[in-house]
Amino acid sequence: MTMNTSKPNPGNYRGNRDDEYVPLEGGTSFSNLIGKLLRKPLSIFHELETGNLSWQIHGVLILVAVVCLSVFGFVVGTFSWGSQLWSAPLKIVSGLIFSALICLPSLYIFTCIGGLEARFSSVVGMLCSIVALSSLLLVGFAPVVWLFSVSSTSTVFIGFMLLTLWMICVGFGFTLIFRAGKAMGMTNTGHLLVWCMIFLLVTVQMTTSLRPIVGESDSLFNFGEKKFFLQYWSEQLQQATD
């Protein structure tokens, strides 16, 4: 890569990003898949659709997600220390994997309705990519979260900040599967948009179901008291502003 030192000529380095639906180079190693996820993510979907390495790719993507979410969860846990140091990563990892699992059937059906003639393993790969890319970006935010967790005293502030960061990160994941869907021949992406909203709602509700992820509590879980996340967050906000 070189810089154009005379007259700017944007776009002369790599061309259209959606031309990246090319065979995966460099194998399915941990570091290579992280690099490809960030630089040429569509090559992963090409490999999933045409190659024989799909289950290896799924395994590595899940491993990336688990490692990244554990690191991020640990940093989140430093807000309260104590048992949250291990329970926050545990809840974040298990919550996100559970959310992904219960959303997998609907993703497959919705992509089929959208005209995608992909293998089931490719759709699993799409879901794994969303989770892995989001987790990777969350690790990028970890130093920022650490700064605020050691400075802030407000659970509500940290909670809303983490929700915002999650929405930013998962937004990149959603963008990726839209690109992948189009590259793989999806004709109608409206259904995928609906699925993205559902996945986002499920993950946000999961933060309420597995509460407290931020802040101290006597019990590890609070399954007894069922609440919708909007009600829970409005209560928390009300308490903080009173």
Next chain:
Amino acid sequence: MNWTVQPIQNAIALCRGDRGLLADWIDAARKGSIRCCLLLITLGCAAYGFTVGLRNGWEMGAYVAIKLPLILLITLLLNGLLNGLLGLVLGSGIGVQKSLQFLLVGVAIMAVILGALSPISFFATLNTPSSGDGSGRYAWHGASLLMHTLLIAFAGIVAHARLLQYIRDFADSSRAGTFAFFAWLAGNLFVGAQVSWNLRPFFVSPGLKVEFLRPDPFNGNFYEAVWVAIKNIT
């Protein structure tokens, strides 16, 4: 050209928008370029920071001279990984190392501008009553705060406008470069505000004592303070 002994020529070249110099720095990833940027940031921000703190005495001037470059460097450090990941994910092709180099160059340009403005700031400080004088001390404190905020904002805007041109040229596409730039900017502003909160005081409000850090630098955050201030007003 020896990059380490010619920081002033390099600073001028950067301000003029010498793309050849930047291309050389970014592509060759010279160690000397990072050292040069760090030197410019330290000198420029320290000179300006000294004039900010000087209103509250030499001691505060020295403190702010140390803390102003620190804010920028700590912010870049905390956001380094994130900026690189965002650069890649947004399709600019700019990774962790290069994003850090770009932002160092941007901050160095800002530091050069601030350094150039420091004699004016020094003159203004000399003509401002000290923070302990008279009944108008709150008004002078406010005026000083406003002046420095405007000057720092001006330097930041000019430097980042220049950086945006560089990034657009360097990125895989102009559009992706623009997205990456604004993502970095948003992240750096968000974190920079908090880092400056942790490293306060800089302007020392009337009635408060001069000190390097507050006794509780990690108690509370910038955004909570803004929220409390809004609540107090309403």
